[in-house]
Amino acid sequence: MGEEDYYLELCERPVQFEKANPVNCVFFDEANKQVFAVRSGGATGVVVKGPDDRNPISFRMDDKGEVKCIKFSLENKILAVQRTSKTVDFCNFIPDNSQLEYTQECKTKNANILGFCWTSSTEIVFITDQGIEFYQVLPEKRSLKLLKSHNLNVNWYMYCPESAVILLSTTVLENVLQPFHFRAGTMSKLPKFEIELPAAPKSTKPSLSERDIAMATIYGQLYVLFLRHHSRTSNSTGAEVVLYHLPREGACKKMHILKLNRTGKFALNVVDNLVVVHHQDTETSVIFDIKLRGEFDGSVTFHHPVLPARSIQPYQIPIAGPAAVTTQSPVPCKLYSSSWIVFQPDIIISASQVLSESDRASLPVIATVFDKLNHEYKKYLDAEQSYAMAVEAGQSRSSPLLKRPVRTQAVLDQSDVYTHVLSAFVEKKEMPHKFVIAVLMEYIRSLNQFQIAVQHYLHELVIKTLVQHNLFYMLHQFLQYHVLSDSKPLACLLLSLESFYPPAHQLSLDMLKRLSTANDEIVEVLLSKHQVLAALRFIRGIGGHDNISARKFLDAAKQTEDNMLFYTIFRFFEQRNQRLRGSPNFTPGEHCEEHVAFFKQIFGDQALMRPTTF
């Protein structure tokens, strides 16, 4: 264990680039997830690499001064380069268009451009210290058209490409945030909101640092994440992450608080709707899932880490290169070390991860993962069920209230876990079988805890694993406490184990009895064991003896080579015939001629029952 327990790993194919130095400048564009390496102001070449690009883009441009910012528009159509604080230069990368650069100066007098963001393939926003300017680029005319602008003092800005929202920091304390939303040539101002700053000593001016803010889409909703180093309430120690929900319409609202319970340097990531907080001091990361239950105090939900803190899987760069990188959000995380690394762990955090990727996680961790998974699974099952009931009750499908529950990626059902996780897991030879069984039982425990009916294939997997290791007594105890639910397939499986473990026969019969729908099977089992009398007594006990096949019982009785037993069984059926039909004789349909002959041969004609005549 120890260093082999990881939840997170870096992307398999990192984007590698030349180390930043005085002649080589490195830029990152969060919208296209591209890294730009600009050598000597572009004169000796610009190399652009994205995470999905097999072939990096490489071009040259004239060295017109130091490059402050460089970004492609969406689909790599237009390149924008900022070299001065007043202007941005453009260059078309569209075939048949002129590749001559053109320049746009910011409209506001005396303003300095802090940066720019592409919001589509031809729309760009300049952020200046005095406001924002929204332009449309007309590449064929090599000019820009101002669509809209807004004046306000800006300290810094942040852009979330997925939601096309720009966040501007205003006021002296930098803690009033003004969001703008961009869509198809329109710019809309959203209600501004204030981030509550933690109480700070009087000597230092409190302010909101850009580094402590992140934006991300979590479960389809846009959130502003604020890393608060000191809790507002003095009684709790440790930093926390405050999540502000930024709806399309309406005001921003503080919704969640993630308790980190530690202090120091942190970095934030959002992966698969999970918030990942990296802690530099301990070189570990913790994971939060805001969909899981937390403590709700009336306005805010408090969350604790889903799982204990773990390190990111140590990463080996395949080819010796200066540094590794790819990213989703522009938070520079030093992967707990000093190299400049931003990473995008784009792998589902799931049980499979914990079991297969990490060599061996500890049981409490596995238990927690199972519980979280099954919590989601149960929620989905319940939603499914109430939907089904509503449909059955005749509510029309078009009713707006009736929505088929959406199965999110967080829902892993039993068959998923069985196919992709557990069945592969039990095959691992190097895994101690004790641990394998413990994990299987942990999953069954978790399902039971959420009152989810356990599918029989899971039980079969448990049995298979136990049998493989000759742990029959363990199996016996599980069955004794009904941990493995009764079912016909399971009872049959047990029957097949009888030769290895004789008590399996009894366990199987008990199970069939409890099922109460398996009386025929019980009779078959008893007859196969030559327990003819027991079978007959059983069927009589449940009142089914008038419908059974005489031939079947007589066959079984004959096979025992016990003449007295045969006599008894034969007499029983003669009496049944008498009672049902008024004659002890068998009807031709019963096909018992052979047995009648056998009876006569052994006991003589006179032993046959005489029809009672009145």
Place this chain on the structure above:
Amino acid sequence: MAAAAAGAGSGPWAAQEKQFPPALLSFFIYNPGFGPREGEEENKILFYHPNEVEKNEKIRNVGLCEAIVQFTRTFSPSKPAKSLHTQKNRQFFNEPEGNFWMVMVVRNPIIEKQSKDGKPVIEYQEEELLDKVYSSVLQQCYSMYKLFNGTFLKAMEDGGVKLLKERLEKFFHRYLQTLHLQSCDLLDIFGGISFFPLDKMTYLKIQSFINRMEESLNIVKYTAFLYNDQLIWSGLEQDDMRILYKYLTTSLFPRHIEPELAGRDSPIRAEMPGNLQHYGRFLTGPLNLNDPDAKCRFPKIFVNTDDTYEELHLIVYKAMSAAVCFMIDASIHPTLDFCRRLDSIVGPQLTVLASDICEQFNINKRMSGSEKEPQFKFIYFNHMNLAEKSTVHMRKTPSVSLTSVHPDLMKILGDINSDFTRVDEDEEIIVKAMSDYWVVGKKSDRRELYVILNQKNANLIEVNEEVKKLCATQFNNIFFLD
């Protein structure tokens, strides 16, 4: 009839009659191979109780047993005599390992009567003792020895006859004093395990607890979990668990019951300074974890002696009614640090689990509404999982087993059991006892059920009906033929 007066101290004949229960006369272990020549007979004897017996008498008694076994072997080579009935006593023979013989001689119960001239007349009750009961007791003696000492052969390999003799002396000297032959009955034949009834969820929680503990203590090889002196989980194989269970419930737990009953604030309890955060404490090993000189010595046990032959330390840790046995390889010596770690990890969790189990048990009991005892007395035993259930026995203490029925009835149960052993097939025996009781024995697919009914004027059909009813209510979830 003797039974009429049995156990009665205030009957009309009380002054004239005195009763003496069966008692252990002698107990010896020998190996005929160790002194085959004349004059060397003494070498055969490995252990002899009582030790005070004169040497020649010891040799004579051993010789007699040898002769009987040898003689009966002529008639039944594979199954020589198991017991010898005489007027005064009964001898039981057992050969647990090749050529090693254990013999137990039990004096028959005695009734001392006052004759007309005032002289006491002793009457031996030759037919009172049940062979199967005492043969089982003898086998148990060996199993218990083996649990704590390993096999005879292993001792021979380790240190020859000398070591074996030492071990036998050390073990049986004390163990024989704890044999209470007067209170042995059917339950000794079964040597069963009482399982704690539990719902699935709580059971899974316990499973999860055990797995986690085994993982975090990582040297634990096997674990057993008991609640209320009843078994819930055994990581050991059935036969080993059977004898360990016997030791725990009849020896270890009763010895520690006093401080438990006293509660945590009582002066007795104060002598074992425990942790304030939980109720956990060691039943074997260190008494006081705060004492730096505390001894971390745990009893050694031997399991799987037929194949892997494992030697283990037995750590028994208890919180309230929940007891866990952690078994670790004997080559690892648990340190005080380990014990402290165990205490800090297991203690709090086991305390919570114990109260969970208690709570859940009460809920289940209320739901099933089985709070009132069934009016039948019954004993149930399943050979397959050794599950045992008795409403006849009120309490099994180390000194005496309290039964709520007359010894005569217990004897009938033993007789029925002997009948069952003779044939393999399922059967049913109904006995009308002298004292208006009906005794019913049923055997179905390796399960045995004995019911005692007190219905004076009931007839056979009614008794049969009653037993059917009992089966339907108490055993409806198993396949039990009626």
